[in-house]
Amino acid sequence: xxxxxxxxxxxxxxxxxxxxxxxxxxxxxxxxxxxxxxxxxxxxxxxxxxxxxxxxxxxxxxxxxxxxxxxxxxxxxxxxxxxxxxxxxxxxxxxxxxxxxxxxxxxxxx
Amino acid sequence: xxxxxxxxxxxxxxxxxxxxxxxxxxxxxxxxxxxxxxxxxxxxxxxxxxxxxxxxxxxxxxxxxxxxxxxxxxxxxxxxxxxxxxxxxxxxxxxxxxxxxxxxxxxxxxxxxx
Numbered sequence: 006x007x008x009x010x011x012x013x014x015x016x017x018x019x020x021x022x023x024x025x026x027x028x029x030x031x032x033x034x035x036x037x038x039x040x041x042x043x044x045x046x047x048x049x050x051x052x053x054x055x056x057x058x059x060x061x062x063x064x065x066x067x068x069x070x071x072x073x074x075x076x077x078x079x080x081x082x083x084x085x086x087x088x089x090x091x092x093x094x095x096x097x098x099x100x101x102x103x104x105x106x107x108x109x110x111x112x113x114x115x
Numbered sequence: 116x117x118x119x120x121x122x123x124x125x126x127x128x129x130x131x132x133x134x135x136x137x138x139x140x141x142x143x144x145x146x147x148x149x150x151x152x153x154x155x156x157x158x159x160x161x162x163x164x165x166x167x168x169x170x171x172x173x174x175x176x177x178x179x180x181x182x183x184x185x186x187x188x189x190x191x192x193x194x195x196x197x198x199x200x201x202x203x204x205x206x207x208x209x210x211x212x213x214x215x216x217x218x219x220x221x222x223x224x225x226x227x228x229x
Contacts, residue, residue, distance in 0.1 A: 035214060035215075036214055036215050038215065038218060042156075046222070046223075047205075047220055047221065047222035047223055048158075048205060048207075048220040048223075049220070050218050050219070050220075053215055053216055053218070055214065089156065091158065093158075095214060095215030101146060101163075101209050101211070101213070101214065101215045101218070102148065102160045102163055102171055103148075103150070103158075103160065103207075103215075103218070104160070105157065105158040105159065107155075107156075107157055108156055108157070
């Protein structure tokens with residue numbers, strides 16, 4: 006069983022819709038990255054969270070430490086948001102290796 | 116300037132060959148990593164080095180040997196390549212002791228073994 010579970014695996018939505026991707030993680034993970042990967046492209050860290058909520062433009066990430074759960078929201082989705090979104094847990098100070106979820110393939114239809 | 120640069124971007128080679136992938140970071144980070152992304156797009160840690168010292172080796176076959184000549188470079192050498200080694204390999208770096216802040220990935224090397 007993976008230490009980081011992500012859902013849904015695939016998500017297709019119309020342009021303008023509000024998008025939510027969920028991530029649950031196990032004990033031993035101290036913080037979470039939300040990563041974005043475009044087809045054939047590199048990986049970019051959108052957020053790193055250890056508590057609370059962060060916002061950047063139309064992207065919002067939240068984390069609930071007690072429930073070991075994080076969500077990535079996209080407001081007013083746009084076709085250029087189409088990508089794979091991956092949550093990745095950080096092992097902790099001195100052990101910053103990432104443990105990845107299986108990714109969510111998001112497709113936004115114009 | 117590219118923060119974490121990998122070369123080559125694409126590598127096609129025959130089974131049994133030996134190949135290397137190079138990674139360099141200009142961020143001043145202490146820790147560097149190799150991650151493998153398989154055909155199902157799942158990412159997994161292979162190695163982690165901190166200031167030239169190996170700190171993580173995640174049950175990777177001995178045919179894979181990382182080398183870190185200094186803290187800005189982490190190369191990956193693969194001996195006797197097999198079909199199953201075909202994947203995208205990502206180098207990454209992070210500052211040590213920050214709990215994961217500043218993680219930066221290279222653009223990946225797509226290795227195809229034929």
